[in-house]
Amino acid sequence: MQTTANAPRSRGSVWTDPRVRAWAFQIIAVAAIVAFGWFLFHNTQVNLERRGIVSGFEFLGQSAGFGISQHLIDYSESDTYGRVFVIGLLNTLLVSVIGIILATILGFILGVARLSPNWLIRKLATVYIEVFRNIPPLLQIFFWYFAVMLSMPGPRQSLGLWDTFFINSRGLYMPSPSMAEGFWPFLIAVLLAIAGIVVVYRRAKAHQEATGERFPVLLTSIALLLVLPGASLLVFGTPFHWDVPQLAGFNFRGGWVVIPELVALMLALSIYTAAFIGETVRSGIQAVSHGQTEAAYSLGLRPGLTLRLVVVPQALRVIVPPLTSQYLNLTKNSSLAAGIGYPDMVSLFAGTVLNQTGQAIEVMAVTMSVYLAISISISILMNWYNKRIALVER
Amino acid sequence: MTTHSFKPDLPPPRTVVGPWAWLRDNLFASPLHVLLTLLALYLLWLIVPPIVSWAFLEADWVGTSRADCTGEGACWVFIKERFGQFIYGFYPQDQRWRVDLAVWVAILGAGPLFLRKMPHKAWYGIGFLVIFPLVAFWLLHGGLGLEEVPTSRWGGLMLTLVIGYVGITGALPLGILLALGRRSDLPAIKVICVTFIEFWRGVPLITVLFMSSVMLPLFLPEGMNLDKLLRALIMVIFFEAAYIAEVVRGGLQAIPKGQYEAAAAMGLGYWRxxxxxxxxxxxxxxxxxxxNTFIALFKDTSLVIIIGLFDLLNSIKQATTDPRWLGMATEGYVFAALLFWIFCFGMSRYSMHLERRLDTGHKR
Structure with missing residues (x-):
């Protein structure tokens, strides 16, 4: 012991020097990656040449020549592949946004239900979550599409609700609104009501800071939202004409049609993701220690206010990051649409367009970069949010 | 002197214990809860009786063909007739004992690992992890005296389990290495690992599988062709390894710095x-x-349908399009869901059990 402690520090061989080793490891790793990359690049070049594929993005300008069952912007068969890509992207975003909204609503209900003092409600929520999160999403999509939507009766025997909503094997039919004479006054009334609520909220907050008295903001807001647009409705007449789908011959006319693929995808994705969101919400609420609730009670806050002012703000800090990653998962899972032929980006662009043009590398690169861009921008947003709400500790 | 003897305790009032009190506290605590309970009961009444009558009361259990499906409910004859295909895919009938044998080897071999006290458990585990895949590959694929069964004939639940098993055993070590790389002090290693992780986590598995079927042939030298199953396996391993890496990184970050310093002070090198x-x-x-990542991986195995592998889901999908068995989609998918659910739920329960057992009480 003594000798080693007092001995002059031996330099040892070059190979035991951690700095030399670090450099050597890194050089080897980088060299291996570069060599592997060059190997792939070289093979690709040879293969492309052999198959006579010209790389580049010129194909985006060519005419596509196939029909698409759902397009949010105008499209005809003579339009370009570039437009097909935009339609696919919009369809992906459409199903993601609807799915996110539905899954959030259902998920929050489930999360709260799992903590309910009511035994039956609690158990029902638990059973829902344990059943649906343990079944692959693709299987759920198949179930809703092949076993439910496609086995629906035909248009003539479709299932109706109040004679305005109809569902059959060709999709979901619902009334579509169009502008009527009362539309603009109605819109202005709604905007005015919202502006009024903002003003009331600010004044109420200032009032509470100054005097400690609370002003019933929620009731005032509801009243504003009911009275102003209601008045416009009475004075200027209805804001919308509803075009109700009618059975004409062998199919429905008028209204909005939601294709069965979209219905199945929407149902499956929101039911599946809601189970995860429910767990996220539950763990977030449970993460707020009970002492916080007790402290709020001892300050004299009523249970409702305690929940709103003390528990929820702290729970959100825990809930929001995993919630965003669930949203991201839902968006990525929407690519499972390829399994049932919903025209999303993957099945349209990476499927049909790739098969028609053979531009595998370009098409896959574009598709993957879109998903990468979405997830990287969401994680940047998330990091920013995390920094903003992080607890400042000692 | 008189001695006082206590009278026996009175039972607690009926309003505090017993079934009635439980009912009142848990179901009818307030008017709102009465309403909620009634609503839930109504919901159950809407959902449960139709399902029970469909799945059991009015279901058909015996028969051999579509013509035997006479009841109003489910026709489980379909599942019974196609059971072999759902489990083994297109694996030759007379060779199916090999799959069964592989499963038994797995169960019996892994059994001792679940014993609490077993000498040399770690070495046994490592040995099992090395030897079992070789034995299983030999049994399933053939060669060395067994008839060869190409992977294109593998299918059903067996293929799902193969992908799940290989994915899990491949992704865990790779994920741990990636997590260590991401926390490394060496900038080049760190950049490589971060790029790898973020790339795989950013794209959906389905596009990766697409890529494996349309782009890999371009990447490889002429004449070299990877087996379809192997391509899927590589992609699944890389994809899930990135997720494992992020999970493990969370664990690494949670270890206090003192532990790293203590290890260094003991004279341990990096790996030790x-x-x-x-x-x-x-x-x-x-x-x-x-x-959770393993469960996600197991659920993700169903995506190999996209590149045309016949896993459990695809076998069932194919069977439901058989003209002799039209209209059996619900039965098929319910059966698939049940199988997947059993595996995933089992895994999640086992993890909860493991968590409790390994808990050394550091939790506050």
């Missing part, structure tokens, strides 16, 4: 301090996260 001090603690912390 990681292997003996840091990782055992970090991995224990993130067991739930790792098992």
């Amino acid at each position: 301090s990681m292997g003996l001090v840091i990782l055992p603690q970090a991995l224990k912390l993130v067991i739930p996260g790792i098992v």
Whole structure:
């Protein structure tokens, strides 16, 4: 012991020097990656040449020549592949946004239900979550599409609700609104009501800071939202004409049609993701220690206010990051649409367009970069949010 | 002197204990809860009786063909007739004992690992992990005296389990290495690992599988052709390894710096301090996260349908399009869901059990 402690520090061989080793490891790793990359690049070049594929993005300008069952912007068969890509992207975003909204609503209900003092409600929520999160999403999509939507009766025997909503094997039919004479006054009334609520909220907050008295903001807001647009409705007449789908011959006319693929995808994705969101919400609420609730009670806050002012703000800090990653998962899972032929980006662009043009590398690169861009921008947003709400500790 | 003897305790009032009190506290605590309970009961009444009557009361259980499906409910004859295909895919009938044998080897071989006290458990585990895949590959694929069964004939639940098993055993070590790389002091290694992880986590598995079927042939030299199953396996391993890496990184970050410094102070090098001090603690912390990733992986195996492998889901999908068995989609998918559910639910329960057992009471 003594000798080693007092001995002059031996330099040892070059190979035991951690700095030399670090450099050597890194050089080897980088060299291996570069060599592997060059190997792939070289093979690709040879293969492309052999198959006579010209790389580049010129194909985006060519005419596509196939029909698409759902397009949010105008499209005809003579339009370009570039437009097909935009339609696919919009369809992906459409199903993601609807799915996110539905899954959030259902998920929050489930999360709260799992903590309910009511035994039956609690158990029902638990059973829902344990059943649906343990079944692959693709299987759920198949179930809703092949076993439910496609086995629906035909248009003539479709299932109706109040004679305005109809569902059959060709999709979901619902009334579509169009502008009527009362539309603009109605819109202005709604905007005015919202502006009024903002003003009331600010004044109420200032009032509470100054005097400690609370002003019933929620009731005032509801009243504003009911009275102003209601008045416009009475004075200027209805804001919308509803075009109700009618059975004409062998199919429905008028209204909005939601294709069965979209219905199945929407149902499956929101039911599946809601189970995860429910767990996220539950763990977030449970993460707020009970002492916080007790402290709020001892300050004299009523249970409702305690929940709103003390528990929820702290729970959100825990809930929001995993919630965003669930949203991201839902968006990525929407690519499972390829399994049932919903025209999303993957099945349209990476499927049909790739098969028609053979531009595998370009098409896959574009598709993957879109998903990468979405997830990287969401994680940047998330990091920013995390920094903003992080607890400042000692 | 008189002695006082206590009278026996009175039972607690009926309003505090017993079934009635439980009912009142848990179901009818307030008017709102009465309403909620009634609503839930109504919901149950809407859902449960139709399902029970469909699945059991009015279902057909015996028969051999579509003509025997006479009841109003489910026709389980379909599942019974196609059971072999759902489990083994197109594996030759007379060779199916090999799959069964592989499963038995797995169960019997892995059994001792679940014993609490077993000498040399770690060595046995490592040995099992090395030897079992070789034995299983030989049994399933053939060669060396057994008839060869190409992977294109593998299918059904067996293929799902193969992908799940290989994916899990491949993704865990790779994921741990990636997590260590991401926390490394060497900038080049760190950049490589971060790029790898973020790339795989950013894209959906389906596009990756697409890529494996349309782009890999371009990447490889002429004449070299990877087996379809192998391509899918590589992609699944890379994809899930990235997720494991992030889970493990969470565990590594949760280990206090003092542990790293203590390991260094003991004179342990990088690999030994990681292997003996840091990782055992970090991995224990993130067991739930790792098992969740495994469950996700197992569910993701169903995506191989996209590149035309006949896993459990695809076998069932094919069977439901058989003209002799039209209209059996619900039965088929319910059966598939049940099988997937059993595996995933089992895994999640086991992870909860493991978490409790390994808990050394550091939790506040």
